[in-house]
Structure formats: structure tokens, C-alpha cells
Amino acid sequence: MARPKNASLTAEKVVDAAIALIGERGLEAFSMPKLAAELGVRAPSLYHYFADKESLLVAVARMVATPEAPTTMPEDAHWSEYLITQSVALRRRIVRYPQCAPLLVRYMPREKMFGEYEQLCQFLAASGVPASLQVSIVDGMTALTLGAAILGENAADYADSGDGPSPDPVEHPTLRRALDTIEGLSSDELFETFLRTYLDGVLGGSACSATPTPAVRRLPR
Amino acid sequence: MARPKNASLTAEKVVDAAIALIGERGLEAFSMPKLAAELGVRAPSLYHYFADKESLLVAVARMVATPEAPTTMPEDAHWSEYLITQSVALRRRIVRYPQCAPLLVRYMPREKMFGEYEQLCQFLAASGVPASLQVSIVDGMTALTLGAAILGENAADYADSGDGPSPDPVEHPTLRRALDTIEGLSSDELFETFLRTYLDGVLGGSACSATPTPAVRRLPR
DNA sequence: ATTATCTATAGATCTATAGATAATGC
DNA sequence: ATTATCTATAGATCTATAGATAATGC
Numbered sequence: 475m476a477r478p479k480n481a482s483l484t485a486e487k488v489v490d491a492a493i494a495l496i497g498e499r500g501l502e503a504f505s506m507p508k509l510a511a512e513l514g515v516r517a518p519s520l521y522h523y524f525a526d527k528e529s530l531l532v533a534v535a536r537m538v539a540t541p542e543a544p545t546t547m548p549e550d551a552h553w554s555e556y557l558i559t560q561s562v563a564l565r566r567r568i569v570r571y572p573q574c575a576p577l578l579v580r581y582m583p584r585e586k587m588f589g590e591y592e593q594l595c596q597f598l599a600a601s602g603v604p605a606s607l608q609v610s611i612v613d614g615m616t617a618l619t620l621g622a623a624i625l626g627e628n629a630a631d632y633a634d635s636g637d638g639p640s641p642d643p644v645e646h647p648t649l650r651r652a653l654d655t656i657e658g659l660s661s662d663e664l665f666e667t668f669l670r671t672y673l674d675g676v677l678g679g680s681a682c683s684a685t686p687t688p689a690v691r692r693l694p695r
Numbered sequence: 696m697a698r699p700k701n702a703s704l705t706a707e708k709v710v711d712a713a714i715a716l717i718g719e720r721g722l723e724a725f726s727m728p729k730l731a732a733e734l735g736v737r738a739p740s741l742y743h744y745f746a747d748k749e750s751l752l753v754a755v756a757r758m759v760a761t762p763e764a765p766t767t768m769p770e771d772a773h774w775s776e777y778l779i780t781q782s783v784a785l786r787r788r789i790v791r792y793p794q795c796a797p798l799l800v801r802y803m804p805r806e807k808m809f810g811e812y813e814q815l816c817q818f819l820a821a822s823g824v825p826a827s828l829q830v831s832i833v834d835g836m837t838a839l840t841l842g843a844a845i846l847g848e849n850a851a852d853y854a855d856s857g858d859g860p861s862p863d864p865v866e867h868p869t870l871r872r873a874l875d876t877i878e879g880l881s882s883d884e885l886f887e888t889f890l891r892t893y894l895d896g897v898l899g900g901s902a903c904s905a906t907p908t909p910a911v912r913r914l915p916r
Numbered sequence: 917a918t919t920a921t922c923t924a925t926a927g928a929t930c931t932a933t934a935g936a937t938a939a940t941g942c
Numbered sequence: 943a944t945t946a947t948c949t950a951t952a953g954a955t956c957t958a959t960a961g962a963t964a965a966t967g968c
Contacts, residue, residue, distance in 0.1 A: 476938040477946045501797075505930060519947055521932070576722075576797045579845055588862045588870060595869040608873035613846075614839070614889045621842025624800055625834075641809045648816040649809060652829035668835045675896030697964040698920045726956060740921055742958070922963070929956070937948070 483515060485523045489533050496534070497571040535581040538567060538574045553601035554673045557594075557611070561619045561669055562662065568623035575624050611676055618672055622665050633657050704736060706744045710754050717755070718792040756802040759788060759795045774822035775894045778815075778832065782840045782890055783883065789844035790882075796845050832897055839893055843886050854878050 491512050496504050506527060510517040524530040541563055547556050568575055595608045603611065631638035633653045643650045656664060712733050717725050727748060731738040745751040766780050789796055816829045824832065852859035854874045864871045877885060 476936080476948055477940080479939070481946060483946080506932090507930070516948060517930090518932080518949085522946060527931070572800075575800075579793075579796075588867050592862070592867040592870040595873050599869050605869075605873045606876040608869075609877050609885075610888060610892055612873075613843075613885075614892060617842035617846055617889065618835070618839050618893075619842065620845060621838035621840065622834075624841060624845065625838055641813070646809050646813040648820050648826075648829075649813040652816050652826045652833075655827040656830050664830075664834075667831060668838065671831055671835060671896035672839075672893050673896065674899055675892035675894065678895055678899035697922055697962080698966080700965070702920060704920080727958090728956070737922065738956090739923085739958080743920060748957070917966100917968085919966075920964095922961100924960090924962100926959085927957095930954085931952105933952085934950090935948100936950100938946095940943100940945075942943085 483513065483519060483523060485533070488513065488520060488523050488530065489537050492530060492534050493537060493571055493574060496573050496577075500573050501576060531577055532581050534574060535577040538571055539564075539578055539582060541567070553598055553603065554670075554677075556597070557615055557673070558666060558669050561615050562666060565619045565623045565665055566662070568620070572624065575620075578620075607676055611673075614672055614676075615669065618668060622668060631661065633659075704734065704740060704744060706754070709734065709741060709744050709751065710758050713751060713755050714758060714792055714795060717794050717798075721794050722797060752798055753802045755795060756798040759792055760785075760799055760803060762788070774819055774824065775891075775898075777818070778836055778894070779887060779890050782836050783887060786840045786844045786886055787883070789841070793845065796841075799841075828897055832894075835893055835897075836890065839889060843889060852882065854880075857882075 488509070492504070492509055495509055495512055499508075506520055507517040510520055513520075520530070524533065545556070545559050545563065547559065568578065591612060594612050595605075598608045598611060599605070632640055633656055634640055641649050641653070659667070709730070713725070713730055716730055716733055720729075727741055728738045731741055734741075741751070745754065762784055766777070766784065768777050768780065789799065812833060815833050816826075819829045819832060820826070853861055854877055855861055862870050862874070880888070
């Protein structure tokens with residue numbers, strides 16, 4: 475068919491299809507011919523949009539990590555609410571395509587994130603958070619978010635109401651009882667309590683001295 | 696050479712070499728011929744020890760996740776110290792071969808860990824931790840550990856004394872100042888402060904009512 | 917007879933390039 | 943002339959099996 479009347483591909487369509495394919499079949503099953511088949515074209519056509527497989531994967535990583543819309547927050551919000559909103563959104567993006575998580579780690583070296591970290595620290599500093607806590611907060615929240623996203627299925631799925639397999643009450647009675655106490659929380663809500671617990675630790679820990687508000691509001695039960 | 700006088704392979708040697716190879720070159724560069732070359736044999740010999748590539752990778756995941764020696768703790772240690780010791784050890788194992796982390800996630804489905812979770816919850820219950828906190832603690836610590844391990848290089852490496860690239864004081868002044876406050880902490884120590892911060896949150900949060908000791912000891916500065 | 921290696925190889929990929937071809941824009 | 947697709951293909955893998963071979967144990 476050579477050149478079609480209307481171009482069937484765009485770089486964005488290619489990336490979107492790559493994300494979907496990796497999400498469904500996993501990174502190991504990903505290849506240029508398979509992606510092309512998914513898009514209804516032949517493999518060489520993809521090289522018109524990306525120089526090689528690696529630059530396509532870089533674009534995939536960037537897309538997964540980038541929010542669709544920037545976060546907007548009320549003016550008077552506490553800095554912790556801002557961080558929680560950001561973290562919840564990041565986790566949600568990763569969880570949507572957990573198979574892409576290794577790409578994130580591989581193609582987003584920390585030094586390229588200095589700019590973003592600088593912004594966050596400035597924001598924290600402006601909110602009165604002492605420098606000694608800023609690293610703990612940013613790094614801890616990042617680790618918690620990434621870890622929670624990669625674990626993927628979490629406790630909420632193992633409670634009776636969730637999707638996953640549920641532990642047997644006879645074989646695992648204590649785990650069972652513990653899970654019953656979170657019955658009704660979605661995995662988003664559960665993740666949010668993790669974040670708030672962590673921030674409670676930051677605020678309530680011995681190093682806490684110059685924080686504007688005494689505690690982070692907890693989720694309503 | 697056919698059969699050698701002394702068998703040159705064992706399942707364990709194969710797994711060890713696989714871990715080393717994946718650690719050095721990454722999961723994508725891993726293949727049976729390359730692993731065989733590393734061991735000084737031909738690829739088909741590996742199939743004598745593992746039915747296929749996948750069962751070899753399962754064995755790799757198991758090896759990375761399993762501690763060499765079980766943790767021993769003083770009798771009177773607080774439960775939080777026990778959890779911290781476990782988490783620090785797990786992170787250290789993952790960080791040693793961060794390229795294997797995707798294997799862990801892929802080949803260790805949560806339901807196979809019910810047994811371990813049951814044990815942890817029993818341990819927490821015996822220490823007087825209410826059921827409502829047990830999930831938060833176990834899941835939160837796991838996420839924090841996995842996330843911190845996968846992020847790999849952490850803030851400690853970006854401080855002046857660390858290995859990694861350091862942010863420029865002119866371009867990233869606030870980040871720079873924040874990192875200077877953790878100067879001198881190793882990445883292990885920094886991770887431990889994350890864990891203690893999280894546990895401070897668990898203990899100090901509003902849900903805290905029946906905890907035996909009021910606060911978790913912080914690392915000495 | 918069994919074990920642990922080997923050689924040889926079928927069969928299925930994959931990445932990336934060269935060069936043809938048809939549509940479009942100037 | 944340029945663009946976006948195609949066909950064809952070189953060249954390099956990889957996984958896994960069949961079957962040979964030499965050392966060992968009975």
C-alpha cells in the first residue's frame with residue numbers, strides 16, 4: 475500500500491499502544507513486530523517515528539511517569555496535602571501499568587530528577603519545613619509510592635471484599651482478623667493511610683520542631 | 696569432553712552465576728547461552744538442572760529474597776526493632792542485585808506469602824499491637840523496603856560524601872542544603888530513619904491506643 | 917545402567933537497514 | 943522532492959530437543 479492517504483501512525487499512538495501491550499503481555503513479550511501488529515502496520519514503519527527500540531522505551535517511561543493534568547490545590551492547603559495528592563496520582567499512574575515499572579526505574583536516573591526535587595524542597599522550605607526533614611519526606615514518600623505501586627495488589631484486595639484470593643481463616647487466623655479491620659477501604663484509601671502514617675511520623679517524631687500544624691488529618695473511617 | 700571427572704555444575708552454582716550475570720548486565724541481556732559461557736559450559740547443560748528458563752528464574756527470585764541466616768534478636772527487643780532488622784536485611788539483599796527486583800515482583804505472588812504474613816501478624820499481636828494496625832505496619836514496611844531498594848541509589852549517594860553525582864549548589868540550592876543535613880549518614884542508616892519515621896507515625900498517630908512503648912528510639916546523630 | 921556433559925540443529929524469533937512505492941505538496 | 947508506508951532480508955540471537963559420548967557405580 476505504500477503511503478496511505480491519511481497517516482495511520484503518530485509517535486503518540488505508538489507510545490500508547492506500547493504501554494497497552496506491555497501492560498497486557500509484560501515487558502519480556504514486547505517486540506517491534508508485535509507492537510506493529512497491534513497497530514495494524516509492519517515493524518519497519520515504527521522506525522520512522524523512533525530511531526530504535528530503546529528510544530521508544532524511553533518515551534514510554536516518560537509517558538507513564540508524567541501526569542496528564544498538573545495538580546491544582548486550594549491556596550490554603552497544608553504542604554502534606556499537596557504531597558499526598560502528588561503521591562496518590564503517581565501511584566495510580568504506575569499501578570495502571572505495573573509492567574512498565576521496571577522501565578521507570580531504568581530510564582529515569584535520579585540525576586535527571588534534581589530539578590523536580592529542587593522544586594519540592596523549595597516548596598517544603600516555603601512551608602516552614604526544616605531542611606533536615608526535607609530529604610526524609612521527599613525520599614520516603616517516593617519510596618513508599620514506588621513500592622506500593624510495584625507491590626500492586628495490596629491488602630485491600632485480600633480482604634473479603636477485594637478481588638484477590640483471601641487467606642483461609644483457619645490456616646491464617648491472625649492475618650484474616652487484621653485484614654477484616656480494613657474491610658471497606660479501597661486500595662487508594664489504604665495507600666493514603668500509609669502516606670499519612672509516614673507523615674505523622676515525620677511530624678510527630680523527635681526531629682519535629684518547626685512544623686506549622688500539629689498533625690495531618692486522617693482519613694475518615 | 697562428554698561427562699567430566701568431577702561434575703562442574705550444581706543447581707546452586709547455576710543460580711549464583713545467574714544472579715551475578717543479571718546483576719552485571721541486566722535482565723534483558725540474560726540468556727541461557729550467555730549464562731553457560733559464564734560457567735564455562737554449553738547452554739544445553741543447563742537444562743540438566745532446570746527444566747526451562749522460567750524455573751531457573753523462579754529459583755533466582757527465591758534465592759534473592761531468602762536471607763542467608765535467620766535473624767536473631769535479644770529476647771527483650773521491641774517488636775519494632777525486629778521489623779526494622781528484617782526490613783533492613785531485605786533491602787540489603789535486593790539492593791545488592793537491583794536488576795533482579797522485577798523477578799521478585801513477578802515470581803513471588805502475594806498469596807504464597809500468606810504464611811509469612813500470618814507469622815508477622817501473630818508476632819505483632821503477641822506484642823500487643825492491635826489488629827487494626829497490623830496491616831498498616833506489615834504492608835507499609837514492605838512497600839517502603841521494596842521502593843527504597845528499587846530506587847537504589849538514594850539521597851546518601853547524592854550528598855557530598857556519596858558516590859553519585861551531586862546537585863549543583865547554584866542550580867539546586869535548596870536540594871543541596873537539604874542533602875547537606877544528612878551528610879555522614881550511610882544509605883543503610885538513612886533507610887533506617889525512613890523506617891523509624893514510618894513506625895513513629897504508626898505509634899504516634901491518632902489510631903495509637905494500645906502500644907506498649909511510647910516511641911521508637913531514633914538513630915543517634 | 918546412569919549421569920553429566922557435549923555437538924548439532926530445528927524452528928522461532930528479533931532488530932534494523934536497503935530500497936521500492938504511492939500519496940502529497942510545491 | 944518529501945513523506946509514510948511497504949517488501950525483503952541480512953545477521954544475530956534464543957529456547958529447547960535429539961542423540962552422541964565418556965565417566966561412574968553396581
